[in-house]
Amino acid sequence: MTDPEDQARLARLQEIREGMEALQIEALAERGGKTFTTEETLELIRRHDDAADTVGRLGPG
Incomplete structure (x- = not known):
């Protein structure tokens, strides 16, 4: 090839894969090393992002 x-496409796919692996590792660490499905991990990430967005809109103290 x-x-x-x-x-370029393969390089971008590799970046995405590495990013998803990092997110999964972070999610597992936050959950005490327990194993969860991809859907459960993505839901945790979505909730985390939603919370961060809400805090960002509220601004500092």
């Missing part, structure tokens, strides 16, 4: 677009 020598096409530059294909190489």
